[in-house]
Amino acid sequence: MFIAILTYKKPLEEVDRFLVAHREYLAIHYAAGDFIASGPQTPRVGGVILI
Incomplete structure:
Protein backbone atom coordinates (compact mmCIF):
# COMPACT_ATOMS: atom_id res chain seq x y z
CA MET A 1 0.00 0.00 0.00
CA PHE A 2 1.08 3.56 -0.73
CA ILE A 3 -0.20 6.82 0.74
CA ALA A 4 -0.25 9.76 -1.68
CA ILE A 5 -0.38 13.13 0.08
CA LEU A 6 -1.30 15.85 -2.41
CA THR A 7 -0.86 19.60 -1.89
CA TYR A 8 -2.61 22.20 -4.02
CA LYS A 9 -0.30 24.60 -5.84
CA LYS A 10 -3.11 26.87 -7.09
CA PRO A 11 -5.93 28.78 -5.31
CA LEU A 12 -9.06 26.78 -4.41
CA GLU A 13 -11.11 28.68 -6.99
CA GLU A 14 -8.88 27.24 -9.71
CA VAL A 15 -8.73 23.77 -8.14
CA ASP A 16 -12.55 23.61 -7.93
CA ARG A 17 -12.84 24.03 -11.71
CA PHE A 18 -11.41 20.52 -12.08
CA LEU A 19 -13.36 18.82 -9.27
CA VAL A 20 -15.77 16.93 -11.56
CA ALA A 21 -12.92 15.61 -13.73
CA HIS A 22 -10.97 14.69 -10.60
CA ARG A 23 -13.88 12.67 -9.20
CA GLU A 24 -14.23 10.86 -12.54
CA TYR A 25 -10.51 10.02 -12.40
CA LEU A 26 -10.94 8.67 -8.86
CA GLY A 46 -4.87 19.11 -0.71
CA GLY A 47 -5.93 15.50 -0.47
CA VAL A 48 -4.87 11.99 0.47
CA ILE A 49 -5.21 8.76 -1.52
CA LEU A 50 -4.55 5.24 -0.22
CA ILE A 51 -3.26 3.23 -3.17
Whole structure:
Protein backbone atom coordinates (compact mmCIF):
# COMPACT_ATOMS: atom_id res chain seq x y z
CA MET A 1 0.00 0.00 0.00
CA PHE A 2 1.08 3.56 -0.73
CA ILE A 3 -0.20 6.82 0.74
CA ALA A 4 -0.25 9.76 -1.68
CA ILE A 5 -0.38 13.13 0.08
CA LEU A 6 -1.30 15.85 -2.41
CA THR A 7 -0.86 19.60 -1.89
CA TYR A 8 -2.61 22.20 -4.02
CA LYS A 9 -0.30 24.60 -5.84
CA LYS A 10 -3.11 26.87 -7.09
CA PRO A 11 -5.93 28.78 -5.31
CA LEU A 12 -9.06 26.78 -4.41
CA GLU A 13 -11.11 28.68 -6.99
CA GLU A 14 -8.88 27.24 -9.71
CA VAL A 15 -8.73 23.77 -8.14
CA ASP A 16 -12.55 23.61 -7.93
CA ARG A 17 -12.84 24.03 -11.71
CA PHE A 18 -11.41 20.52 -12.08
CA LEU A 19 -13.36 18.82 -9.27
CA VAL A 20 -15.77 16.93 -11.56
CA ALA A 21 -12.92 15.61 -13.73
CA HIS A 22 -10.97 14.69 -10.60
CA ARG A 23 -13.88 12.67 -9.20
CA GLU A 24 -14.23 10.86 -12.54
CA TYR A 25 -10.51 10.02 -12.40
CA LEU A 26 -10.94 8.67 -8.86
CA ALA A 27 -13.97 6.58 -9.88
CA ILE A 28 -11.99 4.91 -12.68
CA HIS A 29 -9.23 3.93 -10.26
CA TYR A 30 -11.65 2.75 -7.56
CA ALA A 31 -13.39 0.55 -10.17
CA ALA A 32 -10.02 -0.88 -11.24
CA GLY A 33 -9.18 -1.67 -7.62
CA ASP A 34 -6.23 0.72 -7.56
CA PHE A 35 -7.50 3.07 -4.83
CA ILE A 36 -8.62 1.99 -1.34
CA ALA A 37 -9.74 5.34 0.08
CA SER A 38 -9.35 9.06 -0.59
CA GLY A 39 -10.45 12.41 0.69
CA PRO A 40 -9.59 16.05 1.25
CA GLN A 41 -7.24 17.34 3.91
CA THR A 42 -8.58 19.61 6.66
CA PRO A 43 -7.98 22.48 6.24
CA ARG A 44 -8.52 22.09 2.50
CA VAL A 45 -4.94 22.37 1.29
CA GLY A 46 -4.87 19.11 -0.71
CA GLY A 47 -5.93 15.50 -0.47
CA VAL A 48 -4.87 11.99 0.47
CA ILE A 49 -5.21 8.76 -1.52
CA LEU A 50 -4.55 5.24 -0.22
CA ILE A 51 -3.26 3.23 -3.17
